[in-house]
Amino acid sequence: VGWSIAQVARMSGVTSRTLRHYDEIGLLPPARIGSNGYRWYEQEQLIRLQQILLLRELGLGLDLIERVLDGTEAPAEVLSRHRRWLLEERDRFDRLAGTVTRTMAQLEGGGQMATEELFDGFDADRQARYEAELVDRYGDHARDGIAESKRRTQGWARQDYQAVGQQMVAVEERLVRLLESEAAVDDPRVLDAVDEHYRLVDRFWTPERESYAGLGRMYVEHPEFRARYDARHPGLAEYLRDAMAAYAAARLS
């Protein structure tokens, strides 16, 4: 009467270890347990096991399977949710494969050491010229800004500029990853990254809500800025502009 654990294992194609595990987590207790501790299974358990294996095949987690079989969750709804999740995963892997392909193309293009080279593109002179642009566009307030900037960087050595430049590159790369993963500009992770950007700009001058958003717009409109960001990733300039606007609206007064 009934089947031993190894018999059930052979019949169903799982290992006895799996059956013990299912017993352990309460998903499939045996019909009875002998005085020697042996597990014995009946038809009822075999049917349940088949249902478990069916749902497991679909990729459902064991806890969810248990709730479905115990009637706690409606099968139709669970499967519907699960299907959406599967499709999202499929799309995610598809996007990842695309990103890998593009990365490979960049590597072939000789950009392997790009990260290190990038740090050369950020120095004090260029920064000063950029800020002069701001003066033209945003008038006196920005003019105050550039004066403040000069004051703050008085005692800076080459090392200090390099350090800030590096951090600027780092936050830009971080934003590229967020962009590629299609994070919204008001995503907390994006705002955190922009916050880092804001702190770096703050090393030179302290933007207000309006001037910070204006700086973002300039990244898109000014050719020299655009070139810098487009070289990093197409669309980065616009993404950064929008993210800075979202940041300004959400966290600056």
Added chain:
Amino acid sequence: VGWSIAQVARMSGVTSRTLRHYDEIGLLPPARIGSNGYRWYEQEQLIRLQQILLLRELGLGLDLIERVLDGTEAPAEVLSRHRRWLLEERDRFDRLAGTVTRTMAQLEGGGQMATEELFDGFDADRQARYEAELVDRYGDHARDGIAESKRRTQGWARQDYQAVGQQMVAVEERLVRLLESEAAVDDPRVLDAVDEHYRLVDRFWTPERESYAGLGRMYVEHPEFRARYDARHPGLAEYLRDAMAAYAAARLS
């Protein structure tokens, strides 16, 4: 000089726990460690961290990332392999979503309790008639088989037939899952399942290599068998036939 762990964390967008983890596994040791145990990072580590994050974003494992950055593995080759894996995963999720969709359709079709109902479709009378078919087709050898079958089932009660029927259904469901996962008919998992099938048939009579393969062919050709298998899953009859042929060739003498 250098940055503390929290500063690096803010700059890069990871947590300090992650940085400790990377130190722990040797992926990113800090530039130096203070006498108080504090970790301090320099530009070199920040660059390496950016590279780590880039590769991590692509979905590579940390061990692989380490080998790539240390020059043990060629980036182009690793990325190429990884891309293939990503595409396989994408296809796998796509197939799973399709299977879930079909399962949902079956549930709506009122087949929810199918598993339990299926057991009614297997009884001694029908089995006897099936075996009579074998006699017509495969002559004396099969005739010996059916005589043997009658002899073996002499003392069987309804329960015995039910038990065998249940196991037959179980192995068929198992084969359906293997079919849906597109396992080849000579896949070891398939052969194990067919072995289970063979043992069940053996409860009635012991097929030889030729007669077992012949039984498989009959599953496809005989309308009553076909109906049984087609009801379970379209294509199951042919799949079972081929799997039985592979099993006969590989494991029967």
Added chain:
DNA sequence: CCGACTCTCACGCTGCGTCACAGTAA
């Protein structure tokens, strides 16, 4: 003296695979 950081354990999560050691059934 407090608040913000830092450190080192160490468990938890998913679903079992894989020993290790020991009792049991045929």
Added chain:
DNA sequence: GTTACTGTGACGCAGCGTGAGAGTCG
């Protein structure tokens, strides 16, 4: 006695999250 099963732990894996408890810096 041997062989084939059975049992109960317990570690391992991937990549950290999440406290706990304690020392450190400003």
